[in-house]
Amino acid sequence: KNEVEQSPQNLTAQEGEFITINCSYSVGISALHWLQQHPGGGIVSLFMLSSGKKKHGRLIATINIQEKHSSLHITASHPRDSAVYICAVRDADKLIFGTGTRLQVFP
Amino acid sequence: DGGITQSPKYLFRKEGQNVTLSCEQNLNHDAMYWYRQDPGQGLRLIYYSQIVNDFQKGDIAEGYSVSREKKESFPLTVTSAQKNPTAFYLCASRGNMNTEAFFGQGTRLTVV
Numbered sequence: 001k002n003e004v005e006q007s008p009q010n011l012t013a014q015e016g017e018f019i020t021i022n023c024s025y026s027v028g029i030s031a032l033h034w035l036q037q038h039p040g041g042g043i044v045s046l047f048m049l050s051s052g053k054k055k056h057g058r059l060i061a062t063i064n065i066q067e068k069h070s071s072l073h074i075t076a077s078h079p080r081d082s083a084v085y086i087c088a089v090r091d092a093d094k095l096i097f098g099t100g101t102r103l104q105v106f107p
Numbered sequence: 108d109g110g111i112t113q114s115p116k117y118l119f120r121k122e123g124q125n126v127t128l129s130c131e132q133n134l135n136h137d138a139m140y141w142y143r144q145d146p147g148q149g150l151r152l153i154y155y156s157q158i159v160n161d162f163q164k165g166d167i168a169e170g171y172s173v174s175r176e177k178k179e180s181f182p183l184t185v186t187s188a189q190k191n192p193t194a195f196y197l198c199a200s201r202g203n204m205n206t207e208a209f210f211g212q213g214t215r216l217t218v219v
Contacts, residue, residue, distance in 0.1 A: 043210035097149035
């Protein structure tokens with residue numbers, strides 16, 4: 001079993017829909033990252049959080065430390081949100097990555 | 108602008124040749140990392156360095172080597188001993204334990 005599990009693996013949505021991507025982990029962590037990877041391959045860090053909730057524009061990330069679970073929400077989704085979203089947890093000096101959720105938003 | 112730069116973006120090599128991937132950052136970050144990404148798998152840690160002149164093996168270090176002679180630079184050499192070198196390679200850096208990680212744009216290596 002992977003230490004970081006994401007669901008769903010693939011997600012398609014219509015423009016304007018509310019999107020939720022889930023991440024569960026089995027190790028003790030000091031922080032959790034949500035990352036975005038576009039088709040060219042480069043990765044952008046969206047959030048780093050260790051408790052509670054963070055919001056940036058249409059993106060919201062939450063984490064429940066007791067349940068070892070985090071969610072990434074996208075409100076009013078747009079085709080430009082199409083990308084792979086990756087959850088990563090920090091265990092000491094290392095990051096452990098999930099396999100990613102591929103999101104496709106259609107106009 | 109501060110950032111982390113990987114070069115080249117695409118690289119082709121013949122089987123049996125060593126190849127070095129470049130990673131440079133001007134963020135004054137102490138820690139730097141190399142990851143490998145294969146289709147359908149999460150990023151896997153190859154090597155990391157927390158300070159100049161020091162580095163540690165990650166989960167899949169066999170067939171790879173690194174150096175950290177300068178704070179800004181953390182080149183990765185894919186040696187001929189790496190049995191399946193074709194992959195997407197990502198470099199990252201981080202300032203300290205409580206800061207976000209920054210990623211390069213990646214290098215796609217194809218060995219033919």
